[in-house]
Amino acid sequence: MIKYPxxxxxxxxxxxxxxxxxxxQGNGILDAIETQMESCxxxxxxxxxxxxxxNLNPHGFVTPEKDNLKNLYKSDCDxxxxxxxxxxxxxxxxxxxxxxxxxxCTLSEPDTIExxxxxxxxxxxxxxxxxxxxxxxKCNRHKGEAIRDSAGFPFTINFYYHDPENCQxxxxxxxxxxxxxxxxxxxxxxxxNADPTLAAIIxxxxxxxxxxxxxxxxxxxxxxxxxxxxxxxxRGKSLNDxxxxxxxxxxxxxxxxxxxxxxxxxxxCLIMSSTYYGYLQSIL
Numbered sequence: 314m315i316k317y318p319x320x321x322x323x324x325x326x327x328x329x330x331x332x333x334x335x336x337x338q339g340n341g342i343l344d345a346i347e348t349q350m351e352s353c354x355x356x357x358x359x360x361x362x363x364x365x366x367x368n369l370n371p372h373g374f375v376t377p378e379k380d381n382l383k384n385l386y387k388s389d390c391d392x393x394x395x396x397x398x399x400x401x402x403x404x405x406x407x408x409x410x411x412x413x414x415x416x417x418c419t420l421s422e423p424d425t426i427e428x429x430x431x432x433x434x435x436x437x438x439x440x441x442x443x444x445x446x447x448x449x450x451k452c453n454r455h456k457g458e459a460i461r462d463s464a465g466f467p468f469t470i471n472f473y474y475h476d477p478e479n480c481q482x483x484x485x486x487x488x489x490x491x492x493x494x495x496x497x498x499x500x501x502x503x504x505x506n507a508d509p510t511l512a513a514i515i516x517x518x519x520x521x522x523x524x525x526x527x528x529x530x531x532x533x534x535x536x537x538x539x540x541x542x543x544x545x546x547x548r549g550k551s552l553n554d555x556x557x558x559x560x561x562x563x564x565x566x567x568x569x570x571x572x573x574x575x576x577x578x579x580x581x582c583l584i585m586s587s588t589y590y591g592y593l594q595s596i597l
Contacts, residue, residue: 423447
């Protein structure tokens, strides 16, 4: 999971409100509320700068303005295309492992675009660049339209300003099952110096999107692949050689994946779990 850059550089200096005006051009109903919309967009920008989008209140537009605002967004509209283009450029050039992956889970392809504030309740932000992010249908469905919990924390990470790489929080436990094979399970564990607000948001994010359960399903495939790699690369070598291989592999991959990618958490477990060492020795 990685923080995303904002779109200012992509859109040739145009602001999100400039993009809105282009989308609304020629719509008489929306022309009449342009001043109100500019105020809404200023509020959103201030909320981004203060990491508080989840605390924004809806303007309260009603029909016909509400329907006209919502109808600005289509899956193939120009702003949706810009979002997909930016996602592709960023992930391809900076973090290639995230290319064509949903930022919410890093598991699936982003086959839809998520409205951070739902357009039904916040039609004024239906085409706001910073209110849209590529997302997979499973995360989109789990997220729903809920915004914040009873304590006021958002239910999901906002990847335009929350940085999940600020601390290491995703870990894996290893046990040897009754068949003598490793069984790996994910968990969230925050360091004592972790920002409590960010920890609460990350916890909400994982709970809302069922990520621990989904990662536990994925780890079977991921571990099978890395065990095959170990068997090929470390055949006939010592336990220390195999552990050094895993350390070297981790040091190479962590830059692209980041601290809290599920694959990196698995590698850390294999390197640090003394429970795993006996099994590792048996496959060399």
